Amino acid sequence: MNKEDFIIHAFLNEKNGDDGAVIDQWCYSKDLFFENVHFKREWLTLEQIAIKAMLVNISDAIVMNAEPKYALLGLALPNLSNEEIKILQKGFLKTAKKFGIKIIGGDTIYNDKIDISVTIISKVREKAVFREGLKKGHLLAYTGNLGESLRGLEILQNGGKLNLSHRFIKPKLRADFFYEIAPFISCAMDISDGLSKDLSRLLAKNKCGIEWLKNLDDYTLYSGEEYEILFAFDETQRFKIEQIAKKHRVKLNIFGKAVKGKYEFNGREHHF
Structure with a gap:
Protein backbone atom coordinates (compact mmCIF):
# COMPACT_ATOMS: atom_id res chain seq x y z
CA MET A 1 0.00 0.00 0.00
CA ARG A 125 -27.47 16.75 -10.69
CA GLU A 126 -30.05 13.96 -11.17
CA LYS A 127 -27.68 11.28 -9.86
CA ALA A 128 -24.06 11.29 -8.74
CA VAL A 129 -21.46 9.37 -10.77
CA PHE A 130 -18.93 7.44 -8.69
CA ARG A 131 -15.75 5.49 -9.37
CA GLU A 132 -17.65 2.36 -8.37
CA GLY A 133 -20.11 0.84 -10.85
CA LEU A 134 -17.87 -0.76 -13.47
CA LYS A 135 -18.98 -4.21 -14.62
CA LYS A 136 -17.12 -6.85 -16.60
CA GLY A 137 -17.70 -6.25 -20.31
CA HIS A 138 -18.04 -2.48 -19.96
CA LEU A 139 -15.97 -0.37 -22.34
CA LEU A 140 -13.30 1.97 -20.95
CA ALA A 141 -12.74 5.36 -22.55
CA TYR A 142 -11.03 8.70 -22.06
CA THR A 143 -11.56 12.10 -23.62
CA GLY A 144 -9.15 14.23 -25.64
CA ASN A 145 -5.46 13.71 -26.36
CA LEU A 146 -3.31 12.69 -23.39
CA GLY A 147 0.38 13.48 -23.05
CA GLU A 148 0.43 17.22 -23.62
CA SER A 149 0.80 18.06 -19.94
CA LEU A 150 3.89 15.87 -19.54
CA ARG A 151 5.42 17.28 -22.72
CA GLY A 152 4.78 20.78 -21.40
CA LEU A 153 6.37 19.92 -18.06
CA GLU A 154 9.48 18.67 -19.86
CA ILE A 155 9.68 21.90 -21.87
CA LEU A 156 9.45 23.99 -18.68
CA GLN A 157 12.02 21.88 -16.84
CA ASN A 158 14.41 22.45 -19.74
CA GLY A 159 13.99 26.22 -19.56
CA GLY A 160 11.42 26.60 -22.33
CA LYS A 161 8.13 28.49 -22.43
CA LEU A 162 4.54 27.39 -23.11
CA ASN A 163 1.77 29.27 -24.86
CA LEU A 164 -1.01 30.63 -22.66
CA SER A 165 -3.54 28.02 -23.76
CA HIS A 166 -1.29 25.02 -23.08
CA ARG A 167 -2.93 22.26 -21.01
CA PHE A 168 -0.23 22.43 -18.31
CA ILE A 169 -1.11 26.10 -17.74
CA LYS A 170 -4.88 25.97 -18.25
CA PRO A 171 -6.61 22.55 -18.24
CA LYS A 172 -9.66 22.22 -20.49
CA LEU A 173 -12.70 20.96 -18.62
CA ARG A 174 -15.58 19.26 -20.44
CA ALA A 175 -18.54 19.95 -18.20
CA ASP A 176 -21.26 20.16 -20.87
CA PHE A 177 -20.15 16.90 -22.48
CA PHE A 178 -19.92 15.04 -19.18
CA TYR A 179 -23.25 16.23 -17.82
CA GLU A 180 -24.92 14.95 -21.00
CA ILE A 181 -23.29 11.48 -20.93
CA ALA A 182 -23.66 11.04 -17.15
CA PRO A 183 -26.98 9.12 -17.33
CA PHE A 184 -25.44 6.57 -19.73
CA ILE A 185 -22.13 5.71 -18.02
CA SER A 186 -21.30 3.38 -15.13
CA CYS A 187 -18.39 5.19 -13.45
CA ALA A 188 -15.92 8.03 -13.94
CA MET A 189 -12.99 10.01 -12.56
CA ASP A 190 -10.75 12.76 -13.82
CA ILE A 191 -7.22 12.01 -14.99
CA SER A 192 -5.00 13.88 -12.56
CA ASP A 193 -2.21 11.36 -11.89
CA GLY A 194 -1.96 9.86 -15.37
CA LEU A 195 -4.20 7.40 -17.19
CA SER A 196 -2.34 4.31 -16.00
CA LYS A 197 -2.35 5.31 -12.32
CA ASP A 198 -5.96 6.47 -12.32
CA LEU A 199 -7.05 3.41 -14.31
CA SER A 200 -5.45 1.19 -11.66
CA ARG A 201 -7.57 2.95 -9.02
CA LEU A 202 -10.77 2.57 -11.03
CA LEU A 203 -10.17 -1.11 -11.77
CA ALA A 204 -9.13 -1.92 -8.20
CA LYS A 205 -12.26 -0.21 -6.84
CA ASN A 206 -14.38 -2.48 -9.03
CA LYS A 207 -12.25 -5.64 -8.75
CA CYS A 208 -11.68 -5.82 -12.52
CA GLY A 209 -8.83 -6.21 -14.96
CA ILE A 210 -8.53 -4.86 -18.50
CA GLU A 211 -8.45 -6.20 -22.03
CA TRP A 212 -6.59 -3.60 -24.06
CA LEU A 213 -8.21 -2.56 -27.34
CA LYS A 214 -5.44 -0.08 -28.24
CA ASN A 215 -1.69 0.17 -27.77
CA LEU A 216 -0.98 3.36 -25.82
CA ASP A 217 2.40 5.09 -25.62
CA ASP A 218 4.10 6.24 -22.41
CA TYR A 219 3.00 9.85 -22.77
CA THR A 220 -0.63 8.76 -23.02
CA LEU A 221 -0.30 6.38 -20.07
CA TYR A 222 1.77 8.41 -17.64
CA SER A 223 1.10 12.13 -18.20
CA GLY A 224 -0.35 13.63 -15.02
CA GLU A 225 -2.44 16.80 -14.60
CA GLU A 226 -4.36 16.22 -17.82
CA TYR A 227 -7.84 16.63 -16.32
CA GLU A 228 -9.45 14.73 -19.15
CA ILE A 229 -12.15 12.22 -18.16
CA LEU A 230 -11.77 8.47 -17.66
CA PHE A 231 -15.12 6.66 -17.74
CA ALA A 232 -16.85 3.40 -18.63
CA PHE A 233 -20.14 2.34 -20.15
CA ASP A 234 -22.08 -0.67 -21.38
CA GLU A 235 -21.70 -1.53 -25.07
CA THR A 236 -25.41 -0.75 -25.58
CA GLN A 237 -24.72 2.94 -24.79
CA ARG A 238 -21.84 3.27 -27.25
CA PHE A 239 -23.70 4.87 -30.15
CA LYS A 240 -25.44 7.39 -27.88
CA ILE A 241 -22.14 8.42 -26.23
CA GLU A 242 -20.37 8.67 -29.59
CA GLN A 243 -23.13 11.00 -30.83
CA ILE A 244 -22.84 13.19 -27.73
CA ALA A 245 -19.06 13.34 -28.21
CA LYS A 246 -19.55 14.48 -31.82
CA LYS A 247 -22.07 17.10 -30.71
CA HIS A 248 -19.57 18.60 -28.25
CA ARG A 249 -16.56 18.06 -30.55
CA VAL A 250 -14.89 15.87 -27.95
CA LYS A 251 -12.43 13.21 -29.05
CA LEU A 252 -13.59 9.87 -27.64
CA ASN A 253 -10.95 7.17 -27.13
CA ILE A 254 -12.33 3.69 -26.38
CA PHE A 255 -9.20 1.86 -25.32
CA GLY A 256 -10.19 -1.15 -23.24
CA LYS A 257 -12.79 -3.51 -21.85
CA ALA A 258 -13.25 -4.50 -18.21
CA VAL A 259 -12.60 -8.20 -17.62
CA LYS A 260 -11.93 -10.58 -14.75
CA GLY A 261 -8.53 -10.03 -13.16
CA LYS A 262 -6.59 -7.04 -11.88
CA TYR A 263 -4.37 -4.28 -13.22
CA GLU A 264 -1.22 -3.13 -11.45
CA PHE A 265 0.27 0.31 -11.98
CA ASN A 266 4.02 -0.08 -12.49
CA GLY A 267 5.03 3.20 -14.12
CA ARG A 268 6.23 6.53 -12.81
CA GLU A 269 3.89 9.34 -11.81
CA HIS A 270 4.85 12.50 -13.67
CA HIS A 271 4.12 15.34 -11.30
CA PHE A 272 6.67 18.10 -10.88
Missing part, protein backbone atom coordinates in the same frame (compact mmCIF):
# COMPACT_ATOMS: atom_id res chain seq x y z
CA ASN A 2 1.44 3.40 -0.98
CA LYS A 3 1.36 6.36 1.43
CA GLU A 4 -1.66 7.98 -0.20
CA ASP A 5 -3.72 4.78 0.09
CA PHE A 6 -2.45 4.30 3.65
CA ILE A 7 -3.71 7.77 4.62
CA ILE A 8 -7.07 7.26 2.87
CA HIS A 9 -7.57 3.94 4.62
CA ALA A 10 -6.95 5.61 8.00
CA PHE A 11 -10.12 7.65 7.45
CA LEU A 12 -12.03 5.15 5.36
CA ASN A 13 -15.81 5.24 5.47
CA GLU A 14 -18.71 5.02 3.02
CA LYS A 15 -18.26 8.69 1.97
CA ASN A 16 -14.49 8.65 1.44
CA GLY A 17 -12.33 7.48 -1.48
CA ASP A 18 -13.92 9.16 -4.51
CA ASP A 19 -13.35 12.44 -6.36
CA GLY A 20 -15.79 14.00 -3.91
CA ALA A 21 -17.95 13.08 -0.94
CA VAL A 22 -21.70 13.05 -1.63
CA ILE A 23 -24.01 13.91 1.25
CA ASP A 24 -27.68 14.15 0.34
CA GLN A 25 -27.64 16.16 -2.92
CA TRP A 26 -24.38 17.98 -2.21
CA CYS A 27 -20.84 17.04 -3.17
CA TYR A 28 -17.76 18.20 -1.26
CA SER A 29 -14.28 18.02 -2.79
CA LYS A 30 -10.82 19.41 -2.11
CA ASP A 31 -7.49 19.56 -3.93
CA LEU A 32 -4.20 21.20 -3.04
CA PHE A 33 -2.08 23.28 -5.43
CA PHE A 34 1.38 23.87 -3.97
CA GLU A 35 4.45 25.71 -5.20
CA ASN A 36 7.40 23.38 -5.90
CA VAL A 37 5.00 20.41 -5.90
CA HIS A 38 2.65 21.33 -8.74
CA PHE A 39 4.37 24.39 -10.22
CA LYS A 40 7.29 26.79 -10.05
CA ARG A 41 6.70 30.54 -9.74
CA GLU A 42 8.65 31.22 -12.93
CA TRP A 43 6.35 28.91 -14.91
CA LEU A 44 3.02 30.60 -14.16
CA THR A 45 1.82 34.13 -13.51
CA LEU A 46 -0.08 34.77 -10.29
CA GLU A 47 -3.33 34.92 -12.24
CA GLN A 48 -2.56 31.59 -13.94
CA ILE A 49 -1.76 30.01 -10.57
CA ALA A 50 -5.16 31.01 -9.20
CA ILE A 51 -7.00 29.90 -12.35
CA LYS A 52 -5.38 26.47 -12.40
CA ALA A 53 -5.90 25.99 -8.65
CA MET A 54 -9.63 26.54 -9.23
CA LEU A 55 -9.86 24.43 -12.39
CA VAL A 56 -8.24 21.31 -10.91
CA ASN A 57 -10.80 21.46 -8.10
CA ILE A 58 -13.79 22.12 -10.34
CA SER A 59 -12.73 19.07 -12.38
CA ASP A 60 -13.48 16.79 -9.40
CA ALA A 61 -16.99 18.19 -9.07
CA ILE A 62 -17.76 17.75 -12.75
CA VAL A 63 -16.87 14.04 -12.81
CA MET A 64 -19.17 13.45 -9.84
CA ASN A 65 -21.98 14.87 -12.03
CA ALA A 66 -22.26 17.88 -9.74
CA GLU A 67 -22.43 21.59 -10.53
CA PRO A 68 -20.04 23.74 -8.46
CA LYS A 69 -21.85 26.37 -6.40
CA TYR A 70 -19.51 27.54 -3.60
CA ALA A 71 -15.79 27.59 -2.81
CA LEU A 72 -13.65 27.97 0.30
CA LEU A 73 -10.07 29.14 -0.21
CA GLY A 74 -7.06 28.33 1.96
CA LEU A 75 -4.16 30.59 0.99
CA ALA A 76 -0.63 30.34 2.36
CA LEU A 77 1.21 33.27 0.77
CA PRO A 78 4.65 34.90 0.88
CA ASN A 79 5.05 38.66 1.28
CA LEU A 80 3.16 39.69 -1.86
CA SER A 81 2.40 43.33 -2.62
CA ASN A 82 -1.22 44.54 -2.74
CA GLU A 83 -0.98 44.66 -6.53
CA GLU A 84 0.24 41.05 -6.67
CA ILE A 85 -2.59 39.95 -4.38
CA LYS A 86 -5.09 41.70 -6.67
CA ILE A 87 -3.69 39.72 -9.64
CA LEU A 88 -4.10 36.47 -7.69
CA GLN A 89 -7.63 37.48 -6.69
CA LYS A 90 -8.47 38.21 -10.32
CA GLY A 91 -7.69 34.61 -11.30
CA PHE A 92 -9.88 33.19 -8.53
CA LEU A 93 -12.79 35.55 -9.19
CA LYS A 94 -12.69 35.22 -12.98
CA THR A 95 -12.78 31.41 -12.83
CA ALA A 96 -15.44 31.39 -10.12
CA LYS A 97 -17.65 33.67 -12.24
CA LYS A 98 -17.19 31.49 -15.34
CA PHE A 99 -18.50 28.42 -13.51
CA GLY A 100 -21.16 30.19 -11.42
CA ILE A 101 -19.28 29.74 -8.13
CA LYS A 102 -19.50 32.04 -5.11
CA ILE A 103 -16.39 32.21 -2.90
CA ILE A 104 -17.84 32.15 0.62
CA GLY A 105 -14.80 32.08 2.92
CA GLY A 106 -11.58 30.36 3.89
CA ASP A 107 -8.34 31.29 5.63
CA THR A 108 -5.08 33.08 4.82
CA ILE A 109 -1.68 32.68 6.49
CA TYR A 110 1.90 33.74 5.79
CA ASN A 111 4.23 31.22 4.15
CA ASP A 112 7.54 31.31 2.29
CA LYS A 113 5.82 30.04 -0.88
CA ILE A 114 2.37 29.92 -2.48
CA ASP A 115 0.27 27.02 -1.25
CA ILE A 116 -3.42 26.89 -2.14
CA SER A 117 -6.21 24.67 -0.82
CA VAL A 118 -9.65 24.88 -2.43
CA THR A 119 -12.85 23.26 -1.22
CA ILE A 120 -15.66 23.09 -3.77
CA ILE A 121 -19.27 22.58 -2.68
CA SER A 122 -21.40 21.33 -5.57
CA LYS A 123 -25.02 20.48 -6.19
CA VAL A 124 -25.44 16.94 -7.51
Whole structure:
Protein backbone atom coordinates (compact mmCIF):
# COMPACT_ATOMS: atom_id res chain seq x y z
CA MET A 1 0.00 0.00 0.00
CA ASN A 2 1.44 3.40 -0.98
CA LYS A 3 1.36 6.36 1.43
CA GLU A 4 -1.66 7.98 -0.20
CA ASP A 5 -3.72 4.78 0.09
CA PHE A 6 -2.45 4.30 3.65
CA ILE A 7 -3.71 7.77 4.62
CA ILE A 8 -7.07 7.26 2.87
CA HIS A 9 -7.57 3.94 4.62
CA ALA A 10 -6.95 5.61 8.00
CA PHE A 11 -10.12 7.65 7.45
CA LEU A 12 -12.03 5.15 5.36
CA ASN A 13 -15.81 5.24 5.47
CA GLU A 14 -18.71 5.02 3.02
CA LYS A 15 -18.26 8.69 1.97
CA ASN A 16 -14.49 8.65 1.44
CA GLY A 17 -12.33 7.48 -1.48
CA ASP A 18 -13.92 9.16 -4.51
CA ASP A 19 -13.35 12.44 -6.36
CA GLY A 20 -15.79 14.00 -3.91
CA ALA A 21 -17.95 13.08 -0.94
CA VAL A 22 -21.70 13.05 -1.63
CA ILE A 23 -24.01 13.91 1.25
CA ASP A 24 -27.68 14.15 0.34
CA GLN A 25 -27.64 16.16 -2.92
CA TRP A 26 -24.38 17.98 -2.21
CA CYS A 27 -20.84 17.04 -3.17
CA TYR A 28 -17.76 18.20 -1.26
CA SER A 29 -14.28 18.02 -2.79
CA LYS A 30 -10.82 19.41 -2.11
CA ASP A 31 -7.49 19.56 -3.93
CA LEU A 32 -4.20 21.20 -3.04
CA PHE A 33 -2.08 23.28 -5.43
CA PHE A 34 1.38 23.87 -3.97
CA GLU A 35 4.45 25.71 -5.20
CA ASN A 36 7.40 23.38 -5.90
CA VAL A 37 5.00 20.41 -5.90
CA HIS A 38 2.65 21.33 -8.74
CA PHE A 39 4.37 24.39 -10.22
CA LYS A 40 7.29 26.79 -10.05
CA ARG A 41 6.70 30.54 -9.74
CA GLU A 42 8.65 31.22 -12.93
CA TRP A 43 6.35 28.91 -14.91
CA LEU A 44 3.02 30.60 -14.16
CA THR A 45 1.82 34.13 -13.51
CA LEU A 46 -0.08 34.77 -10.29
CA GLU A 47 -3.33 34.92 -12.24
CA GLN A 48 -2.56 31.59 -13.94
CA ILE A 49 -1.76 30.01 -10.57
CA ALA A 50 -5.16 31.01 -9.20
CA ILE A 51 -7.00 29.90 -12.35
CA LYS A 52 -5.38 26.47 -12.40
CA ALA A 53 -5.90 25.99 -8.65
CA MET A 54 -9.63 26.54 -9.23
CA LEU A 55 -9.86 24.43 -12.39
CA VAL A 56 -8.24 21.31 -10.91
CA ASN A 57 -10.80 21.46 -8.10
CA ILE A 58 -13.79 22.12 -10.34
CA SER A 59 -12.73 19.07 -12.38
CA ASP A 60 -13.48 16.79 -9.40
CA ALA A 61 -16.99 18.19 -9.07
CA ILE A 62 -17.76 17.75 -12.75
CA VAL A 63 -16.87 14.04 -12.81
CA MET A 64 -19.17 13.45 -9.84
CA ASN A 65 -21.98 14.87 -12.03
CA ALA A 66 -22.26 17.88 -9.74
CA GLU A 67 -22.43 21.59 -10.53
CA PRO A 68 -20.04 23.74 -8.46
CA LYS A 69 -21.85 26.37 -6.40
CA TYR A 70 -19.51 27.54 -3.60
CA ALA A 71 -15.79 27.59 -2.81
CA LEU A 72 -13.65 27.97 0.30
CA LEU A 73 -10.07 29.14 -0.21
CA GLY A 74 -7.06 28.33 1.96
CA LEU A 75 -4.16 30.59 0.99
CA ALA A 76 -0.63 30.34 2.36
CA LEU A 77 1.21 33.27 0.77
CA PRO A 78 4.65 34.90 0.88
CA ASN A 79 5.05 38.66 1.28
CA LEU A 80 3.16 39.69 -1.86
CA SER A 81 2.40 43.33 -2.62
CA ASN A 82 -1.22 44.54 -2.74
CA GLU A 83 -0.98 44.66 -6.53
CA GLU A 84 0.24 41.05 -6.67
CA ILE A 85 -2.59 39.95 -4.38
CA LYS A 86 -5.09 41.70 -6.67
CA ILE A 87 -3.69 39.72 -9.64
CA LEU A 88 -4.10 36.47 -7.69
CA GLN A 89 -7.63 37.48 -6.69
CA LYS A 90 -8.47 38.21 -10.32
CA GLY A 91 -7.69 34.61 -11.30
CA PHE A 92 -9.88 33.19 -8.53
CA LEU A 93 -12.79 35.55 -9.19
CA LYS A 94 -12.69 35.22 -12.98
CA THR A 95 -12.78 31.41 -12.83
CA ALA A 96 -15.44 31.39 -10.12
CA LYS A 97 -17.65 33.67 -12.24
CA LYS A 98 -17.19 31.49 -15.34
CA PHE A 99 -18.50 28.42 -13.51
CA GLY A 100 -21.16 30.19 -11.42
CA ILE A 101 -19.28 29.74 -8.13
CA LYS A 102 -19.50 32.04 -5.11
CA ILE A 103 -16.39 32.21 -2.90
CA ILE A 104 -17.84 32.15 0.62
CA GLY A 105 -14.80 32.08 2.92
CA GLY A 106 -11.58 30.36 3.89
CA ASP A 107 -8.34 31.29 5.63
CA THR A 108 -5.08 33.08 4.82
CA ILE A 109 -1.68 32.68 6.49
CA TYR A 110 1.90 33.74 5.79
CA ASN A 111 4.23 31.22 4.15
CA ASP A 112 7.54 31.31 2.29
CA LYS A 113 5.82 30.04 -0.88
CA ILE A 114 2.37 29.92 -2.48
CA ASP A 115 0.27 27.02 -1.25
CA ILE A 116 -3.42 26.89 -2.14
CA SER A 117 -6.21 24.67 -0.82
CA VAL A 118 -9.65 24.88 -2.43
CA THR A 119 -12.85 23.26 -1.22
CA ILE A 120 -15.66 23.09 -3.77
CA ILE A 121 -19.27 22.58 -2.68
CA SER A 122 -21.40 21.33 -5.57
CA LYS A 123 -25.02 20.48 -6.19
CA VAL A 124 -25.44 16.94 -7.51
CA ARG A 125 -27.47 16.75 -10.69
CA GLU A 126 -30.05 13.96 -11.17
CA LYS A 127 -27.68 11.28 -9.86
CA ALA A 128 -24.06 11.29 -8.74
CA VAL A 129 -21.46 9.37 -10.77
CA PHE A 130 -18.93 7.44 -8.69
CA ARG A 131 -15.75 5.49 -9.37
CA GLU A 132 -17.65 2.36 -8.37
CA GLY A 133 -20.11 0.84 -10.85
CA LEU A 134 -17.87 -0.76 -13.47
CA LYS A 135 -18.98 -4.21 -14.62
CA LYS A 136 -17.12 -6.85 -16.60
CA GLY A 137 -17.70 -6.25 -20.31
CA HIS A 138 -18.04 -2.48 -19.96
CA LEU A 139 -15.97 -0.37 -22.34
CA LEU A 140 -13.30 1.97 -20.95
CA ALA A 141 -12.74 5.36 -22.55
CA TYR A 142 -11.03 8.70 -22.06
CA THR A 143 -11.56 12.10 -23.62
CA GLY A 144 -9.15 14.23 -25.64
CA ASN A 145 -5.46 13.71 -26.36
CA LEU A 146 -3.31 12.69 -23.39
CA GLY A 147 0.38 13.48 -23.05
CA GLU A 148 0.43 17.22 -23.62
CA SER A 149 0.80 18.06 -19.94
CA LEU A 150 3.89 15.87 -19.54
CA ARG A 151 5.42 17.28 -22.72
CA GLY A 152 4.78 20.78 -21.40
CA LEU A 153 6.37 19.92 -18.06
CA GLU A 154 9.48 18.67 -19.86
CA ILE A 155 9.68 21.90 -21.87
CA LEU A 156 9.45 23.99 -18.68
CA GLN A 157 12.02 21.88 -16.84
CA ASN A 158 14.41 22.45 -19.74
CA GLY A 159 13.99 26.22 -19.56
CA GLY A 160 11.42 26.60 -22.33
CA LYS A 161 8.13 28.49 -22.43
CA LEU A 162 4.54 27.39 -23.11
CA ASN A 163 1.77 29.27 -24.86
CA LEU A 164 -1.01 30.63 -22.66
CA SER A 165 -3.54 28.02 -23.76
CA HIS A 166 -1.29 25.02 -23.08
CA ARG A 167 -2.93 22.26 -21.01
CA PHE A 168 -0.23 22.43 -18.31
CA ILE A 169 -1.11 26.10 -17.74
CA LYS A 170 -4.88 25.97 -18.25
CA PRO A 171 -6.61 22.55 -18.24
CA LYS A 172 -9.66 22.22 -20.49
CA LEU A 173 -12.70 20.96 -18.62
CA ARG A 174 -15.58 19.26 -20.44
CA ALA A 175 -18.54 19.95 -18.20
CA ASP A 176 -21.26 20.16 -20.87
CA PHE A 177 -20.15 16.90 -22.48
CA PHE A 178 -19.92 15.04 -19.18
CA TYR A 179 -23.25 16.23 -17.82
CA GLU A 180 -24.92 14.95 -21.00
CA ILE A 181 -23.29 11.48 -20.93
CA ALA A 182 -23.66 11.04 -17.15
CA PRO A 183 -26.98 9.12 -17.33
CA PHE A 184 -25.44 6.57 -19.73
CA ILE A 185 -22.13 5.71 -18.02
CA SER A 186 -21.30 3.38 -15.13
CA CYS A 187 -18.39 5.19 -13.45
CA ALA A 188 -15.92 8.03 -13.94
CA MET A 189 -12.99 10.01 -12.56
CA ASP A 190 -10.75 12.76 -13.82
CA ILE A 191 -7.22 12.01 -14.99
CA SER A 192 -5.00 13.88 -12.56
CA ASP A 193 -2.21 11.36 -11.89
CA GLY A 194 -1.96 9.86 -15.37
CA LEU A 195 -4.20 7.40 -17.19
CA SER A 196 -2.34 4.31 -16.00
CA LYS A 197 -2.35 5.31 -12.32
CA ASP A 198 -5.96 6.47 -12.32
CA LEU A 199 -7.05 3.41 -14.31
CA SER A 200 -5.45 1.19 -11.66
CA ARG A 201 -7.57 2.95 -9.02
CA LEU A 202 -10.77 2.57 -11.03
CA LEU A 203 -10.17 -1.11 -11.77
CA ALA A 204 -9.13 -1.92 -8.20
CA LYS A 205 -12.26 -0.21 -6.84
CA ASN A 206 -14.38 -2.48 -9.03
CA LYS A 207 -12.25 -5.64 -8.75
CA CYS A 208 -11.68 -5.82 -12.52
CA GLY A 209 -8.83 -6.21 -14.96
CA ILE A 210 -8.53 -4.86 -18.50
CA GLU A 211 -8.45 -6.20 -22.03
CA TRP A 212 -6.59 -3.60 -24.06
CA LEU A 213 -8.21 -2.56 -27.34
CA LYS A 214 -5.44 -0.08 -28.24
CA ASN A 215 -1.69 0.17 -27.77
CA LEU A 216 -0.98 3.36 -25.82
CA ASP A 217 2.40 5.09 -25.62
CA ASP A 218 4.10 6.24 -22.41
CA TYR A 219 3.00 9.85 -22.77
CA THR A 220 -0.63 8.76 -23.02
CA LEU A 221 -0.30 6.38 -20.07
CA TYR A 222 1.77 8.41 -17.64
CA SER A 223 1.10 12.13 -18.20
CA GLY A 224 -0.35 13.63 -15.02
CA GLU A 225 -2.44 16.80 -14.60
CA GLU A 226 -4.36 16.22 -17.82
CA TYR A 227 -7.84 16.63 -16.32
CA GLU A 228 -9.45 14.73 -19.15
CA ILE A 229 -12.15 12.22 -18.16
CA LEU A 230 -11.77 8.47 -17.66
CA PHE A 231 -15.12 6.66 -17.74
CA ALA A 232 -16.85 3.40 -18.63
CA PHE A 233 -20.14 2.34 -20.15
CA ASP A 234 -22.08 -0.67 -21.38
CA GLU A 235 -21.70 -1.53 -25.07
CA THR A 236 -25.41 -0.75 -25.58
CA GLN A 237 -24.72 2.94 -24.79
CA ARG A 238 -21.84 3.27 -27.25
CA PHE A 239 -23.70 4.87 -30.15
CA LYS A 240 -25.44 7.39 -27.88
CA ILE A 241 -22.14 8.42 -26.23
CA GLU A 242 -20.37 8.67 -29.59
CA GLN A 243 -23.13 11.00 -30.83
CA ILE A 244 -22.84 13.19 -27.73
CA ALA A 245 -19.06 13.34 -28.21
CA LYS A 246 -19.55 14.48 -31.82
CA LYS A 247 -22.07 17.10 -30.71
CA HIS A 248 -19.57 18.60 -28.25
CA ARG A 249 -16.56 18.06 -30.55
CA VAL A 250 -14.89 15.87 -27.95
CA LYS A 251 -12.43 13.21 -29.05
CA LEU A 252 -13.59 9.87 -27.64
CA ASN A 253 -10.95 7.17 -27.13
CA ILE A 254 -12.33 3.69 -26.38
CA PHE A 255 -9.20 1.86 -25.32
CA GLY A 256 -10.19 -1.15 -23.24
CA LYS A 257 -12.79 -3.51 -21.85
CA ALA A 258 -13.25 -4.50 -18.21
CA VAL A 259 -12.60 -8.20 -17.62
CA LYS A 260 -11.93 -10.58 -14.75
CA GLY A 261 -8.53 -10.03 -13.16
CA LYS A 262 -6.59 -7.04 -11.88
CA TYR A 263 -4.37 -4.28 -13.22
CA GLU A 264 -1.22 -3.13 -11.45
CA PHE A 265 0.27 0.31 -11.98
CA ASN A 266 4.02 -0.08 -12.49
CA GLY A 267 5.03 3.20 -14.12
CA ARG A 268 6.23 6.53 -12.81
CA GLU A 269 3.89 9.34 -11.81
CA HIS A 270 4.85 12.50 -13.67
CA HIS A 271 4.12 15.34 -11.30
CA PHE A 272 6.67 18.10 -10.88
